[in-house]
Amino acid sequence: MGQLSKKLLVLAAMVAAALAVAELCGAIPLEDKDLESEEALWDLYERWQTAHRVPRHHVEKHRRFGTFKSNVRFIHSHNKRGDRPYRLRLNRFGDMDRHEFRATFAGSHVNDLQRDGPVAPAIPGFMYAGVNVSDLPQSVDWREQGAVTGVKNQGKCGSCWAFSTVVSVEGINAIRTGQLVSLSEQELIDCDTADNNGCQGGLMDNAFEYIKNNGGLATEDAYPYHASNGTCDAVEAKGSPVVVRIDGHQDVPANSEEELAKAVANQPVSVAIDASGQAFQFYSAGVFTGECGTELDHGVAVVGYGVDSDGMAYWTVKNSWGTAWGEKGYIRMQKDGGFSGGLCGIAMEASYPVKTQSKPKPTPTPRRALGERKSQ
Ligand SMILES: *[C@@H]1O[C@H](CO)[C@@H](O)[C@H](O)[C@H]1NC(C)=O
Numbered sequence: 358m359g360q361l362s363k364k365l366l367v368l369a370a371m372v373a374a375a376l377a378v379a380e381l382c383g384a385i386p387l388e389d390k391d392l393e394s395e396e397a398l399w400d401l402y403e404r405w406q407t408a409h410r411v412p413r414h415h416v417e418k419h420r421r422f423g424t425f426k427s428n429v430r431f432i433h434s435h436n437k438r439g440d441r442p443y444r445l446r447l448n449r450f451g452d453m454d455r456h457e458f459r460a461t462f463a464g465s466h467v468n469d470l471q472r473d474g475p476v477a478p479a480i481p482g483f484m485y486a487g488v489n490v491s492d493l494p495q496s497v498d499w500r501e502q503g504a505v506t507g508v509k510n511q512g513k514c515g516s517c518w519a520f521s522t523v524v525s526v527e528g529i530n531a532i533r534t535g536q537l538v539s540l541s542e543q544e545l546i547d548c549d550t551a552d553n554n555g556c557q558g559g560l561m562d563n564a565f566e567y568i569k570n571n572g573g574l575a576t577e578d579a580y581p582y583h584a585s586n587g588t589c590d591a592v593e594a595k596g597s598p599v600v601v602r603i604d605g606h607q608d609v610p611a612n613s614e615e616e617l618a619k620a621v622a623n624q625p626v627s628v629a630i631d632a633s634g635q636a637f638q639f640y641s642a643g644v645f646t647g648e649c650g651t652e653l654d655h656g657v658a659v660v661g662y663g664v665d666s667d668g669m670a671y672w673t674v675k676n677s678w679g680t681a682w683g684e685k686g687y688i689r690m691q692k693d694g695g696f697s698g699g700l701c702g703i704a705m706e707a708s709y710p711v712k713t714q715s716k717p718k719p720t721p722t723p724r725r726a727l728g729e730r731k732s733q
């Protein structure tokens with residue numbers, strides 16, 4: 358990641374408030390008649406609340422109804438127009454406006470932390486610099502290679518940075534060792550507190566350095582997730598049957614989707630994006646083409662790339678909002694669309710963990726001084 362432009366990636370509590378509940382619920386289908394009158398829209402709002410089990414106080418319900426209506430109209434008209442390669446869905450973020458969603462991602466204290474906060478040093482260089490772009494595969498999907506765990510849900514906690522970190526560490530560990538092990542976001546939240554801020558946000562680069570300096574990261578099972586700040590439990594972490602180690606991290610040269618592709622062809626990569634747009638909020642399926650800016654506020658991970666049947670190139674991105682959002686928890690984001698920094702800034706601050714091949718321990722050979730005679 359770049360130095361000064363660093364942002365703490367913060368995901369606010371309200372995203373989570375909605376998140377915790379609707380994991381098992383399908384989306385509410387929208388039909389013209391649902392938008393026909395105020396009564397129909399109120400009825401839809403009530404059905405949405407039930408389906409997503411979002412408890413709303415009477416007064417709050419009336420306050421949020423305006424936002425709900427405008428979101429519903431936005432989603433419905435987008436899908437009816439059908440002039441974009443992606444579709445939207447009325448999901449559990451249905452009565453949150455853009456500012457609330459945005460505020461969720463960028464708390465006011467973030468600027469201070471960003472200004473003062475040290476950024477963990479990367480291993481110099483870019484290990485995939487020598488990859489010949491014309492040798493890159495047409496498509497890459499680390500899920501098919503068994504290097505990606507199931508989609509997780511960060512819940513009521515701004516811990517996207519921990520989830521993003523864990524995806525790329527799980528990935529390189531699976532690639533180097535052949536073992537796919539689900540790792541602990543909670544250990545990062547509880548223990549990586551020198552530079553990161555738990556549920557109030559953090560940076561993937563700092564998290565990579567914590568894992569390096571700590572001598573590894575515990576498994577998800579040994580140190581499970583509970584979506585809130587906790588006290589670092591070294592005993593729990595040390596009791597992990599496996600501890601996954603890395604040697605550090607490297608940054609992908611900024612603002613080049615070509616460089617990013619070289620890295621992604623070799624391992625899942627952690628990226629920061631601008632996820633605050635209304636379309637992103639309600640993304641359902643297809644290749645996402647925007648709108649979004651480049652105010653990086655969310656940490657996710659690129660686990661592949663490809664080209665769809667219409668010839669549209671995309672990045673396959675794993676999110677941490679559960680499987681009910683997007684394409685079973687994933688979003689395909691437009692690749693090589695001619696945006697500097699990539700769509701939503703995806704190529705601005707990409708980084709990945711470095712883990713050298715673990716070599717089998719050499720069999721110790723008895724040392725003999727020169728000239729010493731073999732003992733029989
Ligand atoms: C990259 O690969 C292509 C085709 O294999 C080859 O023609 C080209 O010379 C290579 N470029 C470099 C810089 O090695």
Ligand SMILES: *[C@@H]1O[C@H](CO)[C@@H](O)[C@H](O)[C@H]1NC(C)=O
Nearest residue numbers: 546550553554555556557586
């Ligand atoms: C969580 O912990 C971090 C420090 O690790 C702190 O900055 C943040 O304010 C805490 N959040 C809550 C909600 O207690």
